[in-house]
Amino acid sequence: MSTALYRRYRPETFADVIGQEHVTEPLSQALRTGRVSHAYLFSGPRGCGKTTSARILARCLNCEQGPTDNPCGECTSCVGLARGGPGTVDVIEIDAASHGGVDDARDLREKASFGPAVSRYKIYIIDEAHMVTSAGFNALLKVVEEPPPHVKFVFATTEPEKVIGTIRSRTHHYPFRLVPPVRLQDYLGELCQREQVQVAKGVLPLVVRAGGGSVRDSLSVLDQLIAGSSDDGITYERAVSLLGYTDSALLDAVVDAFAxxxxxxxxxVVDRVIESGHEPRRFVEDLLERLRDLVVISAVPEGAGAILRGTPEDQLDRMRDQAARYGAAELSRAADVVNTGLTELTGATAPRLQLELLCARVLLPAADGAAGYGARLDRIERRLSVAAPAPVPAAAAPDRGAPASPVMPTHHAQPVAAAPEAEPASEPEPEPTQEQPPEPAPEQSPGPPARPTTPPAPAPTPGALDVEAIRHAWPDVATRLFSMKKVTFMMVKDAQVLAFDGRRVTLGIASEGAAANFRAGAHGEFVRQALIDVLALDAQVEAVHGDTVPSRPGAQATAPSAPAPARPPADESGEPAGWGRAPAPAAPSSERPAQQAAAPPAGERPAPSSERPQRSDATPPQRPAPSDAREAGARPPREAPSPPAAPAAPIPPRVAPQDDHPSVDDDDADDSDLVGRPVVERLLGGVVIDESDG
Ligand SMILES: [Zn+2]
Incomplete structure (x- = not known):
């Protein structure tokens, strides 16, 4: 048998009370200077030191050496009021919950008139003071207002507003607060050392969370963990399971998957959460907590350790990694979604269902709103930075291969493709689908039939996206150049981004002389640097005269890797490659027909070994279609209009020759065009780019 931790370590002096310096310091000061009031009101949440402080105050007042802020600990009073001591007759603790009636108050009033038996003061500590009836308070009023000189009152309560104003106004009110987690954690760590108990990393933060800032509650939890600990001390696993928290491994898994x-x-993971008996609501709380940590980490990557104290370093590293993959805007959005979901989960009759719907919402790229665009930007930026190095695949085969960017590109592309043809409604669907589809992948077959045509188109290559992104970002690149090298800026400010094959950006400059000058100087290097600065894209920069990409051996080389069909047209001029979409469409078109006819999405999937995630994304669009419609409701209209406009204006002139070749593919080609451009527009700001002109 051992006494509870919180009793064994109950503070005996104000200096020992943790986290309440705002109360204990002025009290100590008042004791030192002899300005002691006759009545105090200690308020605050339970378990944070009110009653303990009241006892300490009594001890200070009645110490033979006192009143002092540092009781001697040796006199009769000090010993009697010490931890585990018998108390003294002159310090009377009253539990108002059971003795708050008017009779008790009258009784108290009468006894108060007698002087203390052995000590300096007769001190009444009235616990749970809010339980005193108003009749009781009124009976006390007189004595509290003008007590005999030997009487002191200390009211302790969790609800100071229930103490009638006439009493409250006659007291010095000291509000106690919850103890800050860091402070509490340090304190618990000390206790464990004194108790010689080994505690695994990450356990104390759990204890502090479980204690909710209350010292007593935290100590009780720790006590329980210590009681159940083995020779190894308190292990993380045991603490997690006993306290019902979600294992951080589960959280890691789900956050990684979200990202x-x-x-x-x-x-x-959701299935595991449910199957392992976790409470869905608790899981969502923990998930929200984790997202919050990630938000903090993404805001202060290096200093996060100081804010998230108690988090093991390896865990911090993992979370830094997660935050980097997630992106600040998307993290914030996910946290918002989860937060909202947490509210909805309250009282839900089917918590698992709610949890799954919540996860689906987090998986969805935000359908609208600034946060949604921010999240998309995050993804695009990441994609660009990742996709840039991989040249060939991106340009040609990009559809499947797109390395980094699985989710985003696909859906955008798809919606666009669909829209141009004549299916306005179809557009919305694609977006939502991509995310959720992954799991259901196997089942997709049902949905696909209708969609098949569109899906292939979306497969759009990352390369295509890049070229559009570069065009769209060209004003920024030019602005950057302006501050780097004005001459270069003048040359390229009106240039068109004709092509990007993953390694090389080809600019079309209207003036032949300017193009020649560009090639003659080191301007390409400046542009390259500007691209790195603005888009994190490291690529060679070349300039040609006019608005078409001359056939270039290099370009061809890259192209070959891509789908065969696309190539032929491309050869004549870099155009297809340059436009990005052009090549992509052509290639896919040839292949697609076959695929579509033969095997729906399922068939396609396996083929693209390049990346699973993308694959899943691509396929999903078809089946989730319905869901998209719901969620994306507002979107479709917006997107649909833009795509047609964009492609129509710029493309026709240059593409004309090529189009002729693959007449069969024309439809696809159109789709593909739409794919790249509209997507970018939407992602980056919704303005159709006449990059070339502007
Ligand atoms: Zn003493």
Whole structure:
């Protein structure tokens, strides 16, 4: 048998009370200077030191050496009021919950008139003071207002507003607060050392969370963990399971999956959460907590350790990694979604269902709003930075291969493609689908039939996206150049971004002389640097005269890797490659027809070994279609209009020759065009780019 931790370590002096310096310091000062009031009101949440402080105050007042802020600990009074001591007759603790009636108050009033038996003061500590009836308070009023000189009152309560104003106004009110987690954690760490108990990393933060800032509650939890600890001390696993928290491994898994848009894993984790008996609401709380940590980390990557104290370093590293993959805007959005979901989860009759719907919402790229665009920007930026190095695949085969960017590109592309043709309604669907689809992948077959045509188109290559992105970002690149090298800026400010094959950006300059000058100087290097600064894209920069990409051996070389069909047209001029979309469409078109006819999405999937995530994304669009419609409701209209406009204006002139070649593919080609451009427009700001002109 051992006494509870919180009793064994109950503070005996104000200096020992943690986290309440705002109360204990002025009290100590008052004791030192002899300005002691006759009545105090200690308020605050339970378990944070009110009653303990009241006893300490009594001890200070009645110490033979006192009144002092530092009781001697040796006199009769000090010993009697010490931890585990018998108390003294002159310090009377009254629990108002059971003795708050008017009779008790009258009784108290009468006894108060007698002087203390052995000590300096007769001190009444009235606990749970809010339980005193108003009749009781009124009976006390007189004595509290003008007590005999030997009487002191200390009211302790969690609800000071229930103490009638006439009493409250006659007291010095000291509000106690919850103890800050860091402070509490340090304190618990000390206790464990004194108790010689080994505690695994990450356990104390759990204890502090469970204690909710209350010292007594935290100590009780710790006490329980210590009682159940083995020779190894308190292990993380045991603490997690005993306290009902979500294992951080589960959280890691679900957050990683969210960041990757990997719906399959997300829902597998949800299944594990439920199957292992976790409470869905608790899981969501923990998930929200984790997202909050990630938000902090993404804001202060290096200093996060100081803010998230108690988090093991390896865990911090993992979370830094997660935050980097997630992106600040998307993190914030996910946290918002989860937060909202947490509210909805309250009282839900089917918590698992709610949890799954919540996960689906997090997986969805935000359908609208600034946060949604921010999240998309995050993704695009990441994609660009990742996609840049991989040249060939991006340009040609990009559809599947797109390395980094699984989710985003696909849906955008798809919606666009659909829109141009004549299916306005179809557009919305694609977006939502990509995320969720992953898990259901196998089942997709049902949905696809109708969609098949569109899906292939979306497969759009990352390369295509890049070229559009570069065009769109060209004003920024030019602005950057302006501050780097004005001459170069003058040359290229009106240039068109004709092509990007992953390694090389080809600019079309209207003036032949300017183009020649560009090639003659080191201007390409400046542009390259500007691209790195603005888009994190490291690529060679070349300039040609006019608005078409001359056939270039290099370009061809890159192209070959891509789908065969696309190439032929491309050769004549870099155009297809340059436009990005052009090549992509052509190639896919040839292949697609076959695929579509033969095998729906399922068939396609396996083929693209390049990346699973993308794959899943691509496929999903078809089946989730319905969901998209719901969620994206507002979107479709917006997107639909833009795509047609964009492609129509710029493309026709240059593409004309090529189009002729693959007449069969024309439809696809159109789709593909739409794919790249509209997507970018939407992502980056919704302005159709006549980059070339502007
Ligand atoms: Zn003493």
């Amino acid at each position: 990757a848009g990997d719906g399959a894993t997300v829902f597998r």
